[in-house]
Every structure is written in structure tokens, then in C-alpha cells.
Amino acid sequence: MSENYDLKFQEELKKIEGQQPTLLLHVCCGPCCSNVVKELCEKFKITIYYSNSNIYPEEEYYRRLNELKSFIIKFNEDYHQNIEVIEDIYTPKDWITDTYPLKDIPEGGMRCRLCYMLRMRRAFDFAKKNKFDYWTTVLSVSPHKNSQWINQAGEQWYTDTTKFLYADFKKRDGYLKSTQMSKEYNMYRQNYCGCMYSYRDMLEREAKK
Numbered sequence: 001m002s003e004n005y006d007l008k009f010q011e012e013l014k015k016i017e018g019q020q021p022t023l024l025l026h027v028c029c030g031p032c033c034s035n036v037v038k039e040l041c042e043k044f045k046i047t048i049y050y051s052n053s054n055i056y057p058e059e060e061y062y063r064r065l066n067e068l069k070s071f072i073i074k075f076n077e078d079y080h081q082n083i084e085v086i087e088d089i090y091t092p093k094d095w096i097t098d099t100y101p102l103k104d105i106p107e108g109g110m111r112c113r114l115c116y117m118l119r120m121r122r123a124f125d126f127a128k129k130n131k132f133d134y135w136t137t138v139l140s141v142s143p144h145k146n147s148q149w150i151n152q153a154g155e156q157w158y159t160d161t162t163k164f165l166y167a168d169f170k171k172r173d174g175y176l177k178s179t180q181m182s183k184e185y186n187m188y189r190q191n192y193c194g195c196m197y198s199y200r201d202m203l204e205r206e207a208k209k
Contacts, residue, residue, distance in 0.1 A: 005140070005151045008166040013043060021133035023165065024049050026123035027085075029064045030071040031189050033138045034181035036169050037072075041081050044134065048072065051088035051122045053095040054115050056196035061090060067188045074185060088122055096196070107198055108144065115195065116145070117153045124157035124164075136165035141174050144193070 023044035027033040033048065040046060050068060055061040069085050076083055098118055102111035120137055127135035136154065140147040147168040154164035169175075182189055192202035 002148050003151065003166075005147060005166045005168040006171040009168070012165060016043065020045055022047070022131075024123060024127035024130070024132040024135040026051060026120060026135070026137035026139070027068060028052055028119075028137075028139060028194065029190065030068040030185075030187045031178055031182035032141050033068065033178075034071065034075075034185065034187070035174055035177040036138045036141060037075060037081075037083065038079070038177075038181065039174075041079060041083065046081075046083050047132070048083060048085045049088060049123050049126055050085060051119050051126075052194065053088075053091045054099075054119065055194040056092065056199050058090075058092070060190070060194070060199075061092075063188065064190065064194075071185055071187055086126075088126070099195075103197065107193065107201060108146070111197070112193075113146070113149045113153075116150050120150070120153050121157065124154075124162070128157075128159065128162045132162055134163050134165045136167055138169060140167055141169035141178055143170055143175055 021044060023040065023046050025033070025037070025040070025046050025048050027048045027050055037046060048068070050065055052061065055064060065087060072083050072085055075081065095118065099111050099114055102114060105111040116139060123135055123137060137150060139145050140150045147170065151166050154166065158164045192198040
């Protein structure tokens with residue numbers, strides 16, 4: 001039976017009303033984080049963590065990172081924020097080694113679930129080490145990603161001092177709002193998830209057109 005993680009999110013916001021705790025927000029790209037940071041910036045002191053060794057090729061990794069940084073600069077100016085972007089070490093060889101046994105699994109399957117966990121674990125480790133009050137990820141904003149798996153992963157790494165913020169950011173038109181914001185900020189929107197396997201699938205789709 002699936003959990004209502006949007007309800008859990010709303011309940012947690014009520015608990016912290018007026019406190020503005022610190023939040024480490026794992027982000028995969030600018031478009032996916034756009035509406036999320038807009039909705040959270042008045043409730044949390046946000047730091048963005050870009051941990052995405054899955055992204056292929058390397059030029060794409062830096063294109064998404066630079067797009068994210070450019071967006072946050074503009075967002076900070078527009079919304080009077082001081083959000084920082086921290087980049088994790090880019091280790092694509094390690095990611096390939098970890099996911100290679102699942103290389104033939106279709107997109108959306110267990111390889112993707114492992115990918116969520118690999119990136120989220122690194123975000124949790126950073127959040128715990130640096131004593132953030134909360135941590136979470138924007139991955140659930142995508143309609144192509146399994147929010148149950150994402151939140152179940154976060155539930156594994158939850159401490160009394162560094163709590164996982166349960167959320168399903170696609171709810172309440174979250175995905176639609178993110179696409180609208182990405183257009184407003186003229187952001188680059190990629191046409192594949194990010195990894196070498198989704199890149200291959202994208203090329204195959206393009207070839208069939």
C-alpha cells in the first residue's frame with residue numbers, strides 16, 4: 001500500500017512553522033528544483049547539493065550544473081535569498097561499476113531505484129556531517145520517477161538530528177509549476193534523465209522519428 005508523502009510533507013511544515021530550520025536539498029538540475037526552492041525558501045534555510053555522478057556524458061553533467069548555478073543566482077536576486085550550490089565529487093566510473101549488473105533493466109526499474117539511493121546516500125552523509133536539520137531531494141518532482149522508492153530510500157537515512165523531509169513534489173501541480181518556471185527563466189530542459197542508459201534510449205527514440 002502506497003504512502004501519502006505529500007500529506008507527510010504538509011504535516012512536517014506545520015511542525016516547523018516560524019522556525020526556518022536548515023535544509024540540504026539534493027538537486028538533479030535547474031528545472032526540477034525551480035518550483036521546489038520557491039515553495040521551500042521561506043520555510044527553510046536551503047543549501048543545494050548537486051550530487052549526480054550518473055549524468056552522461058561529462059559535458060552534459062557540467063551543462064546541467066552551470067544551468068543550475070545560473071538559475072540560483074537569478075532566483076536569489078528575485079526572491080531575496082542567499083541559497084548556495086555545493087557540488088559533490090563527480091565519479092561516473094564508480095556509478096557505472098555500481099549499476100552495471102542492472103544495465104539491461106529497462107528505465108524506471110531497479111537500476112533507477114539503485115541510482116536514487118546512491119545519490120541520496122551521498123546527500124545524507126553530507127547533511128549529517130554538516131549538521132543540517134533536514135535533508136531531502138527534488139527527484140520526486142518528476143512524473144517519471146517513483147516517489148515511493150525515493151521516500152523509502154530517505155527513510156533509511158533518518159536521524160533525530162538530521163531528519164529526512166518526506167515529500168512528493170509533483171503533487172499540487174508541482175511538476176507543471178516547475179515547467180512554467182523553467183520557461184520563465186529560459187532554462188535548458190534536457191530530453192533524457194541523465195545516465196548513459198537513458199542517453200542511449202534517447203538516441204534510439206530520436207532515430208525512429
